[in-house]
Amino acid sequence: MTKKLIILLGPTAVGKTDLSIKIAEHLHTSIVSCDSRQIYKEMNIGTAVPQEKQLKAVKHYFIQSISAMDYYNSWKFEEDALKLIANLHVDNNFVLMTGGSMMYIDAVCNGIDDIPTISKEVRSSVMKKYADEGLESIQAELEQLDPTFYNEVDLNNAKRVMHAIEICRESGTTYSSLRTNSIKARPFDIIKIGLTRDREELYNRINRRVDIMLKDGLEEEARSLYHLRNINSLNTVGYKEFFEYFSGNIDYDEAVRLIKRNSRRYAKHQMTWFRKDKDITWFNPENENEVMSFLQERLNN
Secondary structure, three states: OOOEEEEEEOOOOOOHHHHHHHHHHHHOOOEEEOOOOOOEOOOOHHHOOOOHHHHHHOOEEOOOOEOOOOOOOHHHHHHHHHHHHHHHHHHOOEEEEEEOOHHHHHHHHHOOOOOOOOOHHHHHHHHHHHHHHOHHHHHHHHHHHOHHHHOOOOOOOHHHHHHHHHHHHHHOOOHHHHOOOOOOOOOOEEEEEEEOOOHHHHHHHHHHHHHHHHHHOHHHHHHHOHHHOOOHHHOOOOOHHHHHHHOOOOOHHHHHHHHHHHHHHHHHHHHHHHOOOOOEEEEOOOOHHHHHHHHHHHHOO
16 A cells, blocks of 8 residues: 555644644654744743543654754755654554644745855854844845855845755855745655635634733743744744743733734734645545545545
8 A cells, every 4th residue: 555644734723732642642643843933942831742541542742852053954854754654664654743833844845946055154154143143134145155045045034044054155056046935756646635614703813812821821831942042943923922021022911912913913823824735635634524525535545
């Protein structure tokens, strides 16, 4: 039988975790998380890590497995996830991956161009230039190093500008010349199941989730990570707003309002990205029987 990777995806707070547990138990398989923030050990409440009983019910991978101080990206996830999936497929024809990180999902399904690993020296140098000289300085360097990508990128996205400069410096060539956007073959079939809800219902769920996080101690968790606020992994909804509060730039109520607003905006961004993928079959997570019937039919093919 052909090996299969089932991907259960959808926006934040839609209900992926509960359904993923049921699917994994039904298929007697493990869960590979594709959440770019739940992977960090220090980030628990603010990333909605599955509850302890859920983690005990089914073996999870890439949940709180590295430190927020460790550099990690979608290129590394592609490499690590493919190795893990291959190992899991030795004993089980079916592997379940779930999450909402668009780049991580795309990396596993389609692959990422062979970009060189960035040395700590190059990364530190680019970050220092940005910190010391500001956005205009790194924009100017990118224009000089790679005018083609300069004309394509969102120049206000400092993270992307810095990443392109890092690649140019490390490789000695342009970032644009290394981007082939070719789809890589995978030794398994991919089944994509998307979960969606009415927008108002989803937004209400997001607001309620934030309220629960606050009750569970999100402010205290964010305060314990305040000293790491300049690390990229902490540039995350739920933490960055509290960092602004701790710095005295906004008050508590405004921080909470922004967390809810930015969470809703992120969900909208996720759905905009996912809707471009015609290979996704969509379901309301309440229609569990429909999901299971669809899955069984696809697995038998």
